[in-house]
Amino acid sequence: MTRQDLASLIRNIPDFPIPGIQFKDITTLIGNGQAFSEVIDRLHERYQNQQIDAVVGIESRGFIFSAPLAYRLGVGLVPIRKPGKLPAATYQIEYQLEYGTNRLEIHRDAFQPGxxxxxxxxxxxxxxxxAAACDLIEMAGGQVAELAFVIELTFLNGRERLRERPVFSLIQF
Structure with a gap:
């Protein structure tokens, strides 16, 4: 499958979750076994020969891709979660949303130093x-090797905010 084939499987939902937002629904992509496998295979091909000690998944849709990729790479999976979901001592960070704030957490012992x-x-x-997730990873002693996304909304300029970090995206809109 080409990137265009994969992109064609992402459903656009207008006015969700609020009016004016064009939501990119991945359920149609991950519901297609061949496409889901292709996404994981492409990510695995990119990272299989790199020094990666752990894969971090961001709650919740990041878990869909991070778990099979960590498995394929033979490394551990570390979840970054919403507050109150992790049972041991955590680092927490609050960050700005378009309308308000949100919080994320990671276990304090998530990584070996470096x-x-x-x-x-x-x-x-x-x-x-x-960006908040990267700050948490560094608080917990990790070093961000790369940030990987299945989809990038290029018109929102998220890369600009992350400019000092390597970013990879499979599909761009």
Whole structure:
């Protein structure tokens, strides 16, 4: 499958979750076994020969891609979650959303010091969530090797916010 084939499987939902937003629905992509496998295969091909010590998935759709990729790479999976979902001691960060704030957490003992971490999420929009995730990873002793996304909304310029970090996206809109 080509990138264009994969992109064609992403459904656009107008006015969700609020009016004016064009939501990129990945359920049609991950519901297609061949397409889902292709996404994981492409990510695996990119990272299989790189020094990656752990894969981080961002709650919740990042888990869909991070778990099979961590498995394929033979490394551990570290979740970054919403508050109150992790049972042990955590680092927490609050970050700005378009309308208000949100919080994320990671276990304090998530990494060995200096671990090279690949961060996976489904979509890069403005970069706020992923920037907060990077701060958490560094608080926990990890080093961000690369940020990987299945989808990038280029018109929102999320890469600009992350300019000092390597960013990869499979599909751009």
């Amino acid at each position: 671990a090279r971490v690949l961060v996976i999420d489904d979509l890069l929009a403005t970069g706020g969530t992923i």
